Amino acid sequence: MTLPASLTPLEARWLAEVVRRHEERHGPLEDSAALAAARGERADLERRILRRADLLGAREGWRDAVLRWHGRARLGLLAGAILALLLGFGAAAGVLGDGSRPVNVVWALGGLLGVHLASLLLWLLGMALAGRGRAASAGRGGLAGRLWLRLVSALDRSTAAADLPAALAGLLGRGRLAAWGVAAVSHGLWALALGGAAAGVLLLLATRRYGFVWETTILPAQAFVSLVKALGVLPAVFGFPVPDAATVVASGDGAVTSEAGRRAWSGWLLGCLLVYGVVPRLVLAAACAGLWQRSVRRLALDLSRAGYARLRFRLLPASERLGVSDPAPGAMPRPHRPGAHPAEGEAAALVALELGDDLRWPPDFDAAGGEVVDTVDAGRLDSREQRRAALVRFQAHPPRRLLIAVDARLTPDRGSLGLIGELADRAVQTRVWAMRSPGAGGDERVALWRDGLLRLGLAADGLISEAAAARAWLEEGP
Amino acid sequence: MSDILRVAVVGHTNTGKTSLLRTLARDAGFGEVSDAAGTTRHVEGLRLMADDSPAVELYDTPGMEDAIGLLEFIDELVAAGERIDGPERVERFLATAEAGARFEQEAKVLRQLLASDAGLYVVDARDPVLPKHRDELAILAGCARPLLPVLNFVASPAARTSDWREALARLGLHAVVSFDTVAPALDGERTLIETLATLIHAHRPALARLIEARAREADERRVAARRLVAELLVELAARRDVVAERGDDELRSAVARMREAVRRREQACVDALLRLYRFRPDDARAAELPLTDGRWDDDLFNPETLRQMGVRLSTGAAAGAAAGVGIDLMTGGLTLGAAAALGAVAGSLWQTFGHYGERIAAKLTGQRELTVDDAILRLIALRQRMLLTALEGRGHAAMAPIELGGEGIPDGSDDDPVSARWRKGDLPWALEKARAHPEWVQGDDEDRDEAIEELADELAD
Numbered sequence: 023m024t025l026p027a028s029l030t031p032l033e034a035r036w037l038a039e040v041v042r043r044h045e046e047r048h049g050p051l052e053d054s055a056a057l058a059a060a061r062g063e064r065a066d067l068e069r070r071i072l073r074r075a076d077l078l079g080a081r082e083g084w085r086d087a088v089l090r091w092h093g094r095a096r097l098g099l100l101a102g103a104i105l106a107l108l109l110g111f112g113a114a115a116g117v118l119g120d121g122s123r124p125v126n127v128v129w130a131l132g133g134l135l136g137v138h139l140a141s142l143l144l145w146l147l148g149m150a151l152a153g154r155g156r157a158a159s160a161g162r163g164g165l166a167g168r169l170w171l172r173l174v175s176a177l178d179r180s181t182a183a184a185d186l187p188a189a190l191a192g193l194l195g196r197g198r199l200a201a202w203g204v205a206a207v208s209h210g211l212w213a214l215a216l217g218g219a220a221a222g223v224l225l226l227l228a229t230r231r232y233g234f235v236w237e238t239t240i241l242p243a244q245a246f247v248s249l250v251k252a253l254g255v256l257p258a259v260f261g262f263p264v265p266d267a268a269t270v271v272a273s274g275d276g277a278v279t280s281e282a283g284r285r286a287w288s289g290w291l292l293g294c295l296l297v298y299g300v301v302p303r304l305v306l307a308a309a310c311a312g313l314w315q316r317s318v319r320r321l322a323l324d325l326s327r328a329g330y331a332r333l334r335f336r337l338l339p340a341s342e343r344l345g346v347s348d349p350a351p352g353a354m355p356r357p358h359r360p361g362a363h364p365a366e367g368e369a370a371a372l373v374a375l376e377l378g379d380d381l382r383w384p385p386d387f388d389a390a391g392g393e394v395v396d397t398v399d400a401g402r403l404d405s406r407e408q409r410r411a412a413l414v415r416f417q418a419h420p421p422r423r424l425l426i427a428v429d430a431r432l433t434p435d436r437g438s439l440g441l442i443g444e445l446a447d448r449a450v451q452t453r454v455w456a457m458r459s460p461g462a463g464g465d466e467r468v469a470l471w472r473d474g475l476l477r478l479g480l481a482a483d484g485l486i487s488e489a490a491a492a493r494a495w496l497e498e499g500p
Numbered sequence: 501m502s503d504i505l506r507v508a509v510v511g512h513t514n515t516g517k518t519s520l521l522r523t524l525a526r527d528a529g530f531g532e533v534s535d536a537a538g539t540t541r542h543v544e545g546l547r548l549m550a551d552d553s554p555a556v557e558l559y560d561t562p563g564m565e566d567a568i569g570l571l572e573f574i575d576e577l578v579a580a581g582e583r584i585d586g587p588e589r590v591e592r593f594l595a596t597a598e599a600g601a602r603f604e605q606e607a608k609v610l611r612q613l614l615a616s617d618a619g620l621y622v623v624d625a626r627d628p629v630l631p632k633h634r635d636e637l638a639i640l641a642g643c644a645r646p647l648l649p650v651l652n653f654v655a656s657p658a659a660r661t662s663d664w665r666e667a668l669a670r671l672g673l674h675a676v677v678s679f680d681t682v683a684p685a686l687d688g689e690r691t692l693i694e695t696l697a698t699l700i701h702a703h704r705p706a707l708a709r710l711i712e713a714r715a716r717e718a719d720e721r722r723v724a725a726r727r728l729v730a731e732l733l734v735e736l737a738a739r740r741d742v743v744a745e746r747g748d749d750e751l752r753s754a755v756a757r758m759r760e761a762v763r764r765r766e767q768a769c770v771d772a773l774l775r776l777y778r779f780r781p782d783d784a785r786a787a788e789l790p791l792t793d794g795r796w797d798d799d800l801f802n803p804e805t806l807r808q809m810g811v812r813l814s815t816g817a818a819a820g821a822a823a824g825v826g827i828d829l830m831t832g833g834l835t836l837g838a839a840a841a842l843g844a845v846a847g848s849l850w851q852t853f854g855h856y857g858e859r860i861a862a863k864l865t866g867q868r869e870l871t872v873d874d875a876i877l878r879l880i881a882l883r884q885r886m887l888l889t890a891l892e893g894r895g896h897a898a899m900a901p902i903e904l905g906g907e908g909i910p911d912g913s914d915d916d917p918v919s920a921r922w923r924k925g926d927l928p929w930a931l932e933k934a935r936a937h938p939e940w941v942q943g944d945d946e947d948r949d950e951a952i953e954e955l956a957d958e959l960a961d
Contacts, residue, residue: 064552192949328731331724332776334717338552341525344545347559348608354538355602378628405631406568431658432627433514433537436605437566470536 029076032318033088038075039189040084042329050332051078060337068323070337071330084186091186099207106211110218118226124233124277127287128246131253134219135299138212142302145205152201199321202314209307216299223295227288233277234287236270243274253294262293355436356477367422367450370496373400373412374427374457375438381429381457387493397496409441416448424449425496430456430467430487434474443478454485455492504547505556505703507696508613508645511622512636513537513563516652519681520622521560524548524689526778531560538563541605543612548710555710556703558620559612562605567636570606573598574639586642590614606639613643618700625651625659625678629667637671646699649673650692655680675699686892689714722892723956725776729884730930730955732769734948736762737877737931738940741870758870766880770887777891871935874927881922885959918959930954 029037045051056077060070079085117133118125194200226232236246247270254264265273265286272278278287323330374383384399398421400412416424426442428434446452454475456468472485486492509517518531518540525546532539543561547554564570574593578584584592590610593599599607613619619640623633640647649668654661661678668676677695679688690711697707739762743754930951934940940948 066551195949326720326723326727328724328728328772328776331720332772334720335526335778338549339526340549340714340717341527341530342547342549342554343527343530344547344557346542346544348543348612350541351604354541355604376628376630376632380628406572406635409568429628433535435513435537435563435565437568437632440566440569466535474537 029085029088032321033092034072034076035321035323036186036190036193037079037085037088038072038323039193040088040185041075041078041082042327043185043189043192044082044084046329051082053078056081057336067325067330067334067338071323071325071333074333074337087186102207102211103214106215107218110215110220111222113215114219114222114226118223118230118232121230121232124235127234127236127250127273127291130291131294134216134223134295138216138299138303141212145208149201149205152198193321199314199317202310202317206307206310206314209303209310213300213303213307216295216303220292220295220300223292227292232284232288233279234284234291235273235277238274243271246270246274250290253298254290257290257293257297260293260297262297263289265290363447363450364420365450367420369396369398369421370423370425370498371398371400371416371421371449372425372427372496373445374402375441376404376429376432377402377427377457378429378431381459383427385427385457385489385492387489403441413444413448416445421449422451423496423498424452425455425486425492426452427455427457427492428471430458430465430471433467434471439474439478442475442480446478446480452480452484453492453495454480456485456487457489458487504554505618505700505706506559506616507556508559508561508609508616508619509622510561510609510613510619510640511563512567512624512627512633513565514539515563515622515624515627516681517563517622518560520620520650520652520679521546521558523681523684524558524692528778537565538605543608550706550709550713553709555706555713559616561609561612564606564609564636564639566603566606567632567639570603571635571639573603574642585644587614587644590639590642610639610643613640613645616645617703618646618648618696619643620696621647621649621673623649623651623664625654625661625664626656628660629663634667634671637668637673641671647673648692648696648699649676651676651678652681654678655683721776722888725773725888725891726956726959727952728769728772728776729881729888729959730952732765732884733877733881733931733955734934734952735941736765736872736880737934738937739872740938743870754870758872762872762876766884769884773884773887773891877927877931878922881959882919885919885922888959928955928958930958 041051053074056074059077060074063070063073065073076085079088113134117130191200194203238246247267250265250270251267254262258264263286265283269278269280269283269286272283273287278284325331325334372384374381377383383402400415401408403409403412424445426445428438428442432438442452442454454471456471468485468487475484486495509521511517514535514537518533522528522530522533525548527546530546531544540560541562543559545557545559547557549555570593574589577592577596578589591614593603594607594611621637621640627633637647649664651659651661651664653659665676668674675695675698677688677692678685679692685691693707693711693714697704700707739758741754741758743751933951934948937948940951
């Protein structure tokens with residue numbers, strides 16, 4: 023599937039969050055095609071999740087909604103920018119008036135910078151507080167951010183877009199991303215508004231004649247002289263003129279009419295507006311935009327979210343099966359079937375085959391009725407040599423009754439079953455005794471022994487599991 | 501030949517080779533497992549992935565069943581006085597007709613080991629050390645590949661771990677790993693892979709990547725699992741059902757409805773957890789969890805269940821048929837409690853006003869509200885934590901149900917502090933907050949996410 027316009031990294035993650043939220047609430051989406059596409063490429067888990075979300079989002083209409091959203095958000099920003107410029111211009115016109123009255127320099131400057139400085143102070147305070155505590159609401163961009171989300175979501179009421187704001191808020195809430203974004207936008211808008219005001223001031227000063235005054239009832243003139251001088255220090259660095267003390271004092275008595283005085287006041291006003299208004303907002307906007315960019319670059323999905331963790335083994339399996347490389351044989355090798363038994367035998371005999379060393383051998387028949395007389399103990403058969411010796415011995419002197427004790431906890435394997443078969447060939451009658459230490463479990467594997475002995479051709483009652491029964495059989499019982 | 505590390509998993513029959521592969525591969529459907537000899541009769545491979553790149557290939561082989569006979573056979577292939585090395589002896593055996601007949605299974609094992617860089621020799625530690633095992637190791641040593649013995653079933657009381665370590669050391673195998681495929685230790689897999697890396701130096705980076713990927717994955721899964729449980733608790737705490745009518749029948753049916761909804765929600769969480777840990781709801785292997793068919797045995801609202809988990813029912817709710825459901829009868833839902841009210845204020849003043857307004861209206865119209873009782877929240881938290889622990893600590897090969905703390909009824913004295921807090925201490929602040937936010941049942945709130953995050957931390961050990 024080819025998709026139009028690829029998503030930015032932020033949009034891609036946003037879309038992934040939308041898909042995750044939907045799946046966590048309404049159950050997994052059908053995703054076989056998306057899964058196959060995502061697994062096809064060699065990439066880490068996040069990339070694969072993004073790829074899957076991209077395909078699923080395109081199918082469900084969320085992808086378009088995200089793109090629409092972003093377009094609308096840009097449009098909103100543009101409108102905001104124009105509005106800010108106009109507002110700034112309007113503020114300049116309002117503050118300077120139509121030239122019929124002289125301009126009060128203090129009120130003019132306060133009118134142009136007052137609200138801006140107050141809001142800047144508030145913002146700085148908010149940042150400091152958020153930096154200290156875990157103030158989550160600041161991390162999410164505060165009131166302005168929420169308002170913006172509400173506003174943009176109010177414009178798109180389609181079902182596809184319903185989940186977008188929450189997903190974005192959740193995504194940006196981490197790492198103070200939203201805070202930087204909202205700050206960059208608001209500083210930018212302020213810079214535009216103040217820039218508009220500066221342009222308006224410049225235009226009006228260029229095309230109208232204004233007189234500049236200051237007024238007071240109780241303050242000495244010297245206060246205004248030092249105020250103007252103090253405020254003018256920074257603009258003067260950038261080459262803006264500062265009215266000298268004589269001009270300032272003269273302006274207290276009435277509007278200055280000399281050209282030099284008017285120009286000095288104009289330059290001072292404009293300089294203050296630019297240096298205390300436009301420049302700090304521009305710098306902050308750039309800084310916040312930089313932080314926003316950095317955070318967006320670092321933005322990663324929280325892969326420990328259940329909705330993503332669930333995808334891990336589907337998108338990035340822990341293992342791949344390689345298939346059977348050496349197939350099973352048609353028939354499993356079987357121990358040799360017992361051949362002819364000797365017709366006559368000598369005394370009864372007992373052996374222990376691979377018995378655990380915690381089981382006593384020779385067995386303790388005391389509890390089961392005392393020592394069995396007239397039996398030969400061929401000992402434990404573990405190693406090759408012991409096995410050989412036993413076979414040679416029974417070949418020469420076949421026993422009448424042979425009791426083979428095995429460990430009921432072990433799994434009967436081909437080797438031990440084969441040996442049982444060979445031993446049985448050398449005795450008139452053979453029984454196998456599945457030994458267990460009293461109280462221990464191991465019943466499950468007794469069944470395995472029974473099956474193995476049946477395959478070997480021994481009678482169904484060839485397996486004894488009680489000591490008493492074993493002793494009775496040795497003593498020529500049934 | 502590829503440059504990926506290839507490891508053959510070999511051993512005596514029925515020692516858990518396929519189980520080991522299942523556990524390492526997180527693939528509960530790989531091969532076939534049963535308590536019998538010769539379940540696996542073929543060689544099957546799988547590739548362990550570190551993120552998106554293969555780290556090691558493992559090959560499951562049939563069990564060796566007749567090592568004594570095979571060693572005898574191989575010894576006879578060597579003429580007296582002839583000096584040939586191990587691999588050549590094995591090659592000579594593989595060229596005989598018996599390698600395709602009587603010793604077919606063993607031949608598969610040896611062929612695969614020769615084609616691999618190393619072998620994992622799986623041992624059932626409950627078995628006694630027998631000469632047949634020594635013969636097996638002698639034959640395998642003939643392939644001249646590094647062998648790492650892996651002791652399986654070490655968690656069983658019948659395990660003879662020290663016997664095996666001693667016997668293996670006598671054969672020159674000093675690097676031995678204990679790895680119980682039924683109940684692997686938390687760092688068991690890591691130890692296994694690390695030890696393997698010390699034996700095969702050239703493939704260390706790939707194995708290190710594998711360890712790192714697996715650790716990251718486990719962390720993510722653990723956090724995700726806790727979040728799921730936290731979400732469940734927050735939603736249940738936030739739940740408020742309004743009963744409009746005055747009659748007792750309506751109340752009774754509303755209580756029944758609520759209980760059913762709570763049961764279903766808990767089950768949804770269990771299902772999600774099983775999915776997260778890759779236990780399918782209908783999976784036979786899910787039987788190893790404290791669940792039956794993926795469900796809790798004991799009903800949530802049975803007072804006996806609460807007693808068993810050591811949770812006390814709060815006094816008011818214990819009366820009558822409505823146990824486990826808190827009912828605001830007298831006040832129309834104004835008994836939020838100071839803590840919840842404060843939490844609501846901290847959360848959002850606006851919404852709190854809204855809710856109180858609604859409640860005052862409810863009181864005037866004679867409605868009643870049902871909430872999930874604290875005791876039920878405690879019970880759910882406790883048993884979901886138990887499930888988390890069971891899911892964390894156990895492998896994919898387990899086949900028998902685990903005993904839930906033996907026959908003992910937990911009295912709160914012998915268990916961990918987190919459980920004790922959930923049993924007796926105050927409910928976490930996040931839940932108190934949730935009580936005041938009925939809209940959190942639906943989700944879609946950033947404060948809710950924050951509460952879930954907070955609660956997930958409370959569930960951690």
